[in-house]
Amino acid sequence: MYAQFYGLTIPPFQLTxxxxxxxxxxxHRQAMAYLxxxxxxxxxxxxxTGEVGAGKTILVDNLLxxxxxxxxxxxxxxxxxLAGDDLLLLVAGGFGIAKEGxxxxxxxxRINDFVLAQQRNGRRVLLIVDEAQNLSFEALEELRMLSNIVVDRTMALQSFLLGQPQFRAILGSPRLEQLRQRVTAAYHLxxxxxxxxxxxxxxRLRRADWKGDPEFTDDCFPLIYRHTGGVPRQINTLCSRLLLFGFLEQLHTIEANAVDKVAKDLREEIAVVTTDAIGGSTTGAPNGKSETASQITERLSMLEEQVDRHGRVIKRAIEIATSYFQSERP
Incomplete structure (x- = not known):
């Protein structure tokens, strides 16, 4: 919706x-050099390695x-x-190797034969494992064993392991000494x-053919940094909502107060979801404790604001759709 309003060719802050x-x-430049x-x-x-949303996946996609x-x-x-055997099934499936039964x-x-066949055909085999911090020691050992496939004294299968910061601690285990010896490059984003x-x-705005609409005032950016900690995915989330807010309010200049308001809305939405998830639907309070009248009033106020905001989104969407179909009439 906001992309059309601001004349953008694509949404610039998608999470994918x-x-x-x-x-x-x-x-990211240093990480690319290591890759x-x-x-x-x-x-x-x-x-x-890097925090959730630091840009590990897009970094490797850019390399590819x-x-x-x-x-x-x-x-x-x-x-x-995953257990070790399950990881092997996942690897086989990733390369399209028949694995049933x-x-x-x-x-x-079969994996060994596949890798060797690719090498004979002049193709290198790369395995990219995301969320590697979830792997068991047994699964990591299976990956190490796959690196034993060698052609002309060169490893025929190379693996990229992407993980959250705790993966570094996992790699430090004495049980993974042999795997560590085979690490060619490592970098923390x-x-x-x-x-x-x-x-x-x-x-990102320029990639979407941004022509300066909306304009961001200079005092927006320190606040965007403060609210997101400089983590790319969090920046995307905040800025996407900023553009949606600007669209709803018909703004062509985004100012600092808008950044603070949208960041506050996001925090409150997360707080509501988290509270409901922890407390359940019976009390709506953490740890099953009853809420006070003021807490209930505050939660109702937050929910009413969300409903109002969603209502305005729907209203604007209907207006855009109506305008579009009217313009299409002969």
Missing amino acids: PDARFFYESTV VYGLHHAEGFIII STIDQSNFIVAKIVTTQ LAKGSLLQ GPLSEAETKAYVEH
């Missing part, structure tokens, strides 16, 4: 990773967009709490700086 919007901050180095050496494990896809075959898997030994042989936060917002 999209390499077209990759912003090369200082930390390119590891990819060039064509062996071992490449480790990228720069390589000749005809020379690589890539599988991406997202892990949950196979015992572990046969499955390993930190947040953007305040200056980079402004540059990031403007970069």
